[in-house]
Amino acid sequence: MSESVIDPVPQAPAPGEVVAEPPAAAVPFFLVGVPKFVVLSLLTFGLYQLLWWYRHWVRLRDVGGEDVWPVPRTVFANVFAYFFFDRVNEEADRQLTPTLLSPPLLAVAYFVALTSGYLGAPDWVPVVAPVLLLAYAQSVINALPTVQGLPGQARNTRFTLRNVGGVVGCVVLLVLFALMSQSTPARPDADAAVSLDTVVEQLNRDLPQTVSGGLTMERVEGDAGGLVVFVRLTQVEVREAVNADVVGRAQRQLLEMACASEGIERMALDGGVPLRYTLVDKAHTAFASMHITSRAQCSALGD
Known part of the structure; x- marks a missing residue:
C-alpha cells in the first residue's frame, strides 16, 4: 500500500518571526533599464525625467530611510542632484561596486546641461545632455549586486503599453500646446x-x-x-x-x-x-x- 504525499499547508509566520522581503523591495532606488530610460526621456521631450526623479526620491524615502520630500526634490532636481549622486555612491561603496565619478562634478554638469540653452548652446544640448548624465547614474544603480540578481521584470527593462500610452499622451499634449500658443498671423x-x-x-x-x-x-x-x-x-x-x-x-x-x-x-x-x-x-x-x-x-x- 503506497503512501500518499500531501503538501503541507503554508503556515502563517509566528509572532515575532522575521520574514525575508522580496529582493526588489530591498533596493532603495527606482529601477529602469538604461535603454528604456533614454528612449522614454527623449520621446517625451524630457518629461519622463520628472517621473524618474520622483520615483527615486520615493524609494529613497520609503526603502532607504531618507527623510526627504519627493515632490520638492523633483521640482528642484537641478539643486538636489548632488545629494542623489552622493547617495548612489554611498550605496555602491556599501555593495563594493564601481561608483560614479565625482558627485559634485556631475551635479555641476547636470545644472549646466539644463541651463545650456540660455548660454547659447544648440537646442538639442539641454534635451540630450541631461538624459545622458542621468543614464550614467542609472547604469551604476543597475550594476549593484542586489539589482543584478533580480529577474528582468523587476529590473523594468521592457516597454509596456503604459509606456507607449504615456509617450503618445505627451506628444498629443505638446502638439496641442504648440497649436494654442500660435497667434493668428498678422499682415506685416x-x-x-x-x-x-x-x-x-x-x-x-x-x-x-x-x-x-x-x-x-x-x-x-x-x-x-x-x-x-x-x-x-x-x-x-x-x-x-x-x-x-x-x-x-x-x-x-x-x-x-x-x-x-x-x-x-x-x-x-x-x-x-x-x-x-x-x-x-x-x-x-x-x-x-x-x-x-x-x-x-x-x-x-x-x-
Whole structure:
C-alpha cells in the first residue's frame, strides 16, 4: 500500500518571526533599464525625467530611510542632484561596486546641461545632455549586486503599453500646446503701414521746426523705404542749389544732426528705420537728397 504525499499547508509566520522581503523591495532606488530610460526621456521631450526623479526620491524615502520630500526634490532636481549622486555612491561603496565619478562634478554638469540653452548652446544640448548624465547614474544603480540578481521584470527593462500610452499622451499634449500658443498671423505690411502713419502723424504735430541755422524741418512722410524728412534751406535760393558746396555743407550738417539727435532720427535709426532727407530751397523746390540707413555712417564725421 503506497503512501500518499500531501503538501503541507503554508503556515502563517509566528509572532515575532522575521520574514525575508522580496529582493526588489530591498533596493532603495527606482529601477529602469538604461535603454528604456533614454528612449522614454527623449520621446517625451524630457518629461519622463520628472517621473524618474520622483520615483527615486520615493524609494529613497520609503526603502532607504531618507527623510526627504519627493515632490520638492523633483521640482528642484537641478539643486538636489548632488545629494542623489552622493547617495548612489554611498550605496555602491556599501555593495563594493564601481561608483560614479565625482558627485559634485556631475551635479555641476547636470545644472549646466539644463541651463545650456540660455548660454547659447544648440537646442538639442539641454534635451540630450541631461538624459545622458542621468543614464550614467542609472547604469551604476543597475550594476549593484542586489539589482543584478533580480529577474528582468523587476529590473523594468521592457516597454509596456503604459509606456507607449504615456509617450503618445505627451506628444498629443505638446502638439496641442504648440497649436494654442500660435497667434493668428498678422499682415506685416498693413500693420507696418498703420504704425508708420501713426508715427508720421505724431511727428508732424511739432513741425515745421528750425533745427539749426538755416535749416528748417518742414514735414515728415512715410513710405516703404522708411521716413522721408523734408528739410528747407531757408537761406538758399534755387539758383544756388546746384552748388556742390552748398549741398555738401547741408548734407554734413544733417548727418551731424542725425547722429547727435535724441528725437526723430534717434528713434528711427535705433529702430532700424532708414531716413531719407529731401533738401528744398527757400521756395520749397527739391534739389537734393541724402540717405542715412544706420549709425555706422556717423563714423564718417571723423574723416
